[in-house]
Amino acid sequence: MTMALDREAARALDAADPLRGKRAGFALPDGVIYLNGNSLGAAPLSAAARVGRLVRDEWARDLIGSWNVHDWIGAPQRLGARIARLIGAEADEVAIADSTSVNLYKLLVAACTARPGRKTILSEPGNFPTDLYIAQGVAATLGDRTVRTVEIDRLCDAIDADTAVVLLTHVHYKSGHMLDMAAITAAAHAQGALVLWDLSHSVGALPVDLNGCAADLAVGCGYKYLNGGPGAPAFLYVARRLQAELVSPLTGWMGHDAPFAFGDDYVPATGIARFLCGTPPILAMAALEEGLAQFDDVSFDDILTKSRTLGDHFIAMVEARCAGHDLELISPRDAARRGSHVSFAHPDAYALCQALIARGVVGDFRAPDAIRFGFTPLYTSFEDIWNAVEILERVLDERAWDRSEYRVRAAVT
């Protein structure tokens, strides 16, 4: 069992951390302990200069010629190849495009269409809402499909000959529970179903091995642990063996086999390019590329080890120092079953979260009663989490959260 750290021990862990040098690559404001990189990653220090250069030295100077001169046109695949390394995929299996939600729609429709006799999209209740919403939109569009949700511990048994696709988030957005990608994928394949993994809450914080799990399809977010900036474009993965079979419903010109031939009939491109749709968002991609560059010289073993150690120590400290304050751990205690964030339930979670933010500890609230604390291995330090628990303990001891001003709901929670 992990013992609660004291400050000196936390500093010693930081001094021994092989990733300690990475923090200097990020802008982290003084006085803030940022435990919300799982929602919006911090800004790489190089990002402001990069987007400024893109505007001044590419767009403003070379104008339309930049699509060729600066290889803007290759950005979706060039960045895709960088992400492939983070998720156990081949470079030609990943592309950057659109948002996570739009990519979910593309791949769900393509998967359902490729399994025409199977009428069910299977997921779990409480999955990240946009995943369920998009699945419902797919069912509504196609007309003859149903979205079925089954509690995760019975989900594999519910996969059957009617299951077209299983839609799951690798790490649960609220609880941090990490699913067994290999086992669930195998169970789905045994029944002839496809699996679509949402990697939004794992990519960049934990190693993912899509090809090692014989995965079919995946999507993921660019602005959480990948630090691509607010609303950064997302990515999609289609296993090479499925690329010829699947066709996107969003048949935009960038997915055409010859987009500049300007013919009237859609012909899907060969390979991953057929899952592109509109003109790629070049400014946003430049920022995302700076986020991805932070992973260039990083060991994934180090990322995994640090993610788990941060979580273990955080749980141990909270439980040792904040006992008797109605905090209940809702994340798995076993680090091997947990992503890189830890959540606690609290009867007044919203106000508690606001009181912490007012004191510089930035986690977030998730309805109805959870506080999440996210640990980004590239920049969260052990001293950060020691300080965070120090402040949390004081806020609880003093009931400092129990003020009406902390109950005013903001537009974005």
Next chain:
Amino acid sequence: MTMALDREAARALDAADPLRGKRAGFALPDGVIYLNGNSLGAAPLSAAARVGRLVRDEWARDLIGSWNVHDWIGAPQRLGARIARLIGAEADEVAIADSTSVNLYKLLVAACTARPGRKTILSEPGNFPTDLYIAQGVAATLGDRTVRTVEIDRLCDAIDADTAVVLLTHVHYKSGHMLDMAAITAAAHAQGALVLWDLSHSVGALPVDLNGCAADLAVGCGYKYLNGGPGAPAFLYVARRLQAELVSPLTGWMGHDAPFAFGDDYVPATGIARFLCGTPPILAMAALEEGLAQFDDVSFDDILTKSRTLGDHFIAMVEARCAGHDLELISPRDAARRGSHVSFAHPDAYALCQALIARGVVGDFRAPDAIRFGFTPLYTSFEDIWNAVEILERVLDERAWDRSEYRVRAAVT
């Protein structure tokens, strides 16, 4: 008939141009006559600083809190309201979201679903390819719809009781031909069909009056005459009277009635917000907002007058000075039927276009045989077009385009 300008007359027109002060707001490189703002608008001078500030002073400093503090969450509607003014819409009828192609898909599916007994999406052959491709993707997804194309001069007669939606581009991407939005919309309504207008090649260069035409639906591009930057997010318009009836198939969380309640079931938001999908791309929106700011103190009469006068003079100069060189006008001669670009066919259009670009005159090639010259009223001057024709005349007289190096095709043409 417009007489061919000489240089002094061109300068006199510039001196009298009420929009002459707007050019100073854009970065236009020395030695370049940029006649391609219809493909990628020039960079506002303020754009680099703005995106740098967004990264440094919002994302890096206020992190996740920026969604509230800097009203990132309101950006899709705030920018939508600015565009509304350019297209004759109410502020609550327009939002920024996704790409033009994705927005076309949303509105086409929503329109078809709202007209279930009608099986045809009607368009014209040679419409902008992504419009036709997306329509084909919609038909493939829905299963029971057909895309029918009819030459534009017979299109109104082809609208019938089976037409769900008429899909047309207001200004044709190649020819520059501008359609009669009011007449076609009325003809469609007389048959009970909806109309979806693609404004990509008109918005920002010509006044558009959607509400004056009783228009139903529209989409448009952010990176052409709106100068929002490469791959800028697009906009969509849904007439207020249709907003409750239509539902997007792309039911992402940002279109939910309560996105932060994190419920399992999709409930569409009231109003234009239901057509949002994923997390809005904030960096790209900041650049687009700088593009939109260039229109703040501009008269639309001035924009229209200048667009037409530039086009008329360009045609007159080319025809007077480049006769006998196989250039054939393929745009309408009548400015009232023309958008803000002028195209000529030429037997070796690709090489001619490359030779012009090598000499600083940037138009573009459109397969198989067209050269387009776009006039952006905010920054194209009369002396620009005089200089462009001067260079064009020389390239043709000297057959300077007839070199193998100008026939090497680039990835993006």
